Amino acid sequence: MDTSFVKTPEVQSLLDKAAGLNQPGGDSRLKTIVRDLIEAGAEIIVRHDISEDEFWHAINFLQKGAPEFGLLVPGTGLEHFLDLFMDAKDAEAGLTGGTPRTIEGPLYVAGAPLEEGDVNLTKDPDETGSLYMRGRVTGPDGEPVKDAVLHVWHANSQGWYSHFDPTREQTPFNNRARIKLSADGKYSFHSKMPNGYSVPDGGATDTLMKAIGRHGHRPAHVHFFIEAPGYRKLTTQINFGDDPHAADDFAFATRDGLLPVPQRQGDSAYINFDFQLQRAAGADDEHLSSRQRAEAA
The missing domain is CATH 4.10.860 (DNA Excision Repair, Uvrb; Chain A)
Incomplete structure (x- = not known):
């Protein structure tokens, strides 16, 4: 018909x-x-x-898969589409430059400790190498961004995020922090090496990916929010450029300019990465979106 x-x-x-x-x-x-x-x-x-059977099968899939909507949205490309749409609107408005935005993902936890200096993100034991990351946060003219707060979070060496770890072996803010930057806009932190991960085996996302001939793997990566008075908030993440899934991320988070290749020395890795923010047009530009986010008890 x-x-x-x-x-x-x-x-x-x-x-x-x-x-x-x-x-x-x-x-x-x-x-x-x-x-x-x-x-x-x-x-x-x-x-x-x-058919009627196909329709209700789909409804049943969505009902059972509701706990994984945070993975289904990036896995189906919708979260990346939002980035592309916002990029297009920015270009239409003449807003260009700055570090590319990319997806937030579902695993942020509000209320991480606010720290200063060279921050150690890892609070729990983890038998793996170390990641050392540093750089600067500047504005569109290269000026250091004052009073910036950099939120950072990543998985442990097993690919689990604290607060969401089914093994319950991590404390709530392991590999998470908010870092208050100095007046020169510099940041630095170190942690135990994050690893890539796959969506839960047999879950809704895994079921859909297999049904359409795709995988559910993500490369090793580190998430960031950056917020500062007078500048647009930035939601982004870097994928390790030497990870096998860096160019084939099921969540479509890989973007040009966000693929640093770590300098590896033994079992440790070093990344220098600078962020550039755009100026805010108003107060609304400075704040995180109203997306519902997890909070630790």
Whole structure:
């Protein structure tokens, strides 16, 4: 059947009613968005002749997979699409330059200790080499960014993040910190070497990836937020450029300019990486998004 079926008066009337367009209350913008979502879903059903069994199988998958939505969103490319969309809007507005943004992922934990100087991120034992990372945070003219706070978090050598570790062997803020930078914009930290990881075996994300012929692996990487008065907040991460999955990250976080190759000496690695921020147009630019994030008890 042709998707023109969705444009018939009966179906269009259903979509209007389902989105509340014939009701006086509610948010008009949300009504329009909901209507477009339902119509897009209806067109997919018709275009691919989706059966009743297939439809409810998909609903069941989403219900069971709800705890992994934080992985499904990057794995399906939607989180990276948001970055591409924001980049395009920036370019349209003439906002260029600065360190590329990339996905946050689902594993940030709010409230990490605020520290200064050369910070040791790793609080728990880990039988692996060490990572040493340092650099500067500057503005668009190369000026040091004052009063900046750099949030940093990464996995341990087993690929587990503290707070989310199913082995429960890590303290809540292992390999996590907020670093208050000095007036010269310099930062430095060291930690036990992070490793790449795979999505949970047999989980919703793994099931989907295998069904479409993809893998669920991420390279070794380190996450960052940077916020400072007068500058746009930056959400980004660096992937280790020599990791086998650096060019094939299931979460699409790899971007040009975010692939430093560590200088390796024995079992330790050294990365020098500078961040450049854009100026904020207003106070809203300075703050993290309103995404719901985990908090340690």
